[in-house]
Amino acid sequence: MTESTPVDWELARTLAYRAGRDAAGGAEEIPLATADGRTLAEPLRALTDLPAFPTSSIDGWAVRGAGPWRPVGRVLAGGTPPPLTADGECVEIATGAMVPDNATALIRIEDSVTAADGRVSGEPRAIPDWRLPGEEAHRGEELFPAGAAVDPAVIGVAATCGYETLAVRSAPRAALLVFGDELLTSGPPGAGRVRDSLGPQVPGWLRRYGATVESVHGPVKDTLTAHLDAIRAALDTADLVCTTGGTMHGPVDHLHPALTELGAEYIVNTVAVRPGFPMLLARVPGPDGRPRFLAGLPGNPQSAVIALVTLVAPLLAGLQGRELPALPSVTAGAEVAGRGGFTHLALAALDASGRTATPAGHVGSAMLRGLANSHGFVVVRPGTQAAAGDTVPFLPLPLMPGERP
Numbered sequence: 001m002t003e004s005t006p007v008d009w010e011l012a013r014t015l016a017y018r019a020g021r022d023a024a025g026g027a028e029e030i031p032l033a034t035a036d037g038r039t040l041a042e043p044l045r046a047l048t049d050l051p052a053f054p055t056s057s058i059d060g061w062a063v064r065g066a067g068p069w070r071p072v073g074r075v076l077a078g079g080t081p082p083p084l085t086a087d088g089e090c091v092e093i094a095t096g097a098m099v100p101d102n103a104t105a106l107i108r109i110e111d112s113v114t115a116a117d118g119r120v121s122g123e124p125r126a127i128p129d130w131r132l133p134g135e136e137a138h139r140g141e142e143l144f145p146a147g148a149a150v151d152p153a154v155i156g157v158a159a160t161c162g163y164e165t166l167a168v169r170s171a172p173r174a175a176l177l178v179f180g181d182e183l184l185t186s187g188p189p190g191a192g193r194v195r196d197s198l199g200p201q202v203p204g205w206l207r208r209y210g211a212t213v214e215s216v217h218g219p220v221k222d223t224l225t226a227h228l229d230a231i232r233a234a235l236d237t238a239d240l241v242c243t244t245g246g247t248m249h250g251p252v253d254h255l256h257p258a259l260t261e262l263g264a265e266y267i268v269n270t271v272a273v274r275p276g277f278p279m280l281l282a283r284v285p286g287p288d289g290r291p292r293f294l295a296g297l298p299g300n301p302q303s304a305v306i307a308l309v310t311l312v313a314p315l316l317a318g319l320q321g322r323e324l325p326a327l328p329s330v331t332a333g334a335e336v337a338g339r340g341g342f343t344h345l346a347l348a349a350l351d352a353s354g355r356t357a358t359p360a361g362h363v364g365s366a367m368l369r370g371l372a373n374s375h376g377f378v379v380v381r382p383g384t385q386a387a388a389g390d391t392v393p394f395l396p397l398p399l400m401p402g403e404r405p
């Protein structure tokens with residue numbers, strides 16, 4: 001039986017993050033439109049001035065000198081206009097069109113009058129109605145550093161600059177193995193059997209933390225041989241294998257013996273956190289010599305999610321070359337008990353302002369109802385407790401906008 005001293009919760013996050021960062025994957029060049037959710041492997045620099053040319057922001061007239069002006073042509077978006085050659089000339093100009101050389105002002109169509117002889121008069125606005133080259137960015141300027149998350153807006157900026165592809169970190173590949181002969185994969189629970197609630201749930205969390213999910217298998221039979229075979233097969237294609245259940249030392253808990261057999265090295269073996277303390281993270285030699293990781297998530301479903309937010313999220317952040325996110329502070333909406341020498345992660349829902357977190361109900365480690373009604377966890381550090389009104393750290397779940405009322 002493997003006895004170990006639980007690692008402080010903050011330290012466990014840091015150790016998981018560093019392990020990921022030290023093994024961060026290579027870079028790949030992928031089409032821009034497919035880069036959402038990835039991480040920049042190199043700084044993104046402006047390829048040209050932005051805008052790249054003086055650009056009209058109105059429909060109207062580009063004029064030279066004092067009016068009235070004689071129209072000598074028309075310039076539409078996409079064209080390259082000839083210069084205005086003399087004072088008193090103007091061209092009709094469309095929004096987005098390149099402003100001709102020698103233009104001294106732009107006049108909005110609604111601010112202009114065209115006389116019977118065709119000449120145009122009018123007043124330019126006080127704030128010029130065109131955008132100058134380099135107003136948004138200068139050629140070569142760093143717009144986002146390496147390690148920045150790519151989101152739709154970043155993709156938009158890259159497209160504006162003229163990129164077709166982006167150099168991004170390879171997405172970590174994850175696999176999930178569900179242990180437990182008592183688990184049903186269909187129908188309602190009863191007669192000693194429970195439904196597997198982690199096989200269907202964990203892949204979604206892994207994807208939200210930036211991993212691709214290569215395979216999900218389970219329930220894996222409760223024998224050491226079956227565990228070993230399943231872990232070895234998963235390691236063939238995955239950088240990270242997550243297992244659920246079997247983290248303790250019961251008669252059919254085979255994870256620790258399997259890790260010994262595989263020559264794994266513990267990065268974290270049990271964490272001083274409630275719920276979730278039997279969680280673990282190990283480095284396993286991969287078939288190609290590159291390090292692979294195994295995260296042992298406890299079988300109790302809420303504890304499994306706590307292991308994801310505690311160990312797997314930082315590991316994946318590190319593997320993707322991202323920063324370890326700092327925890328925001330919120331106000332506790334009610335008292336949150338401490339857990340002695342352990343950190344307490346208490347499920348809580350944020351109010352509409354996002355600043356006050358009120359502890360949820362139905363938060364037993366075997367329950368998921370509290371999780372599904374929470375935005376994350378209030379963090380109560382060892383030897384402390386939180387009173388209503390106290391400022392406390394908050395560990396958010398990776399939710400999408402609109403997923404909680």
Ligand SMILES: Nc1nc2c(c(=O)[nH]1)N[C@H]1C(S)=C(S)[C@@H](COP(=O)(O)OP(=O)(O)OC[C@H]3O[C@@H](n4cnc5c(N)ncnc54)[C@H](O)[C@@H]3O)O[C@H]1N2
Binds near residue numbers: 183195246
């Ligand atoms: N003697 C002790 N026993 C236990 C302790 C302890 O300190 N001393 N700690 C408890 C804690 S805390 C946890 S957490 C669990 C962790 O156990 P395992 O990781 O070995 O998980 P299992 O024994 O396989 O399962 C525990 C529990 O969770 C249910 N389960 C498992 N997998 C799933 C799943 N995919 N979907 C839904 N439910 C699942 C399983 O049926 C058990 O009820 O150990 C405690 N015991």
Ligand code: MOO
Binds near residue numbers: 276277278298303
């Ligand atoms: O991790 Mo256990 O409760 O702490 O379920």
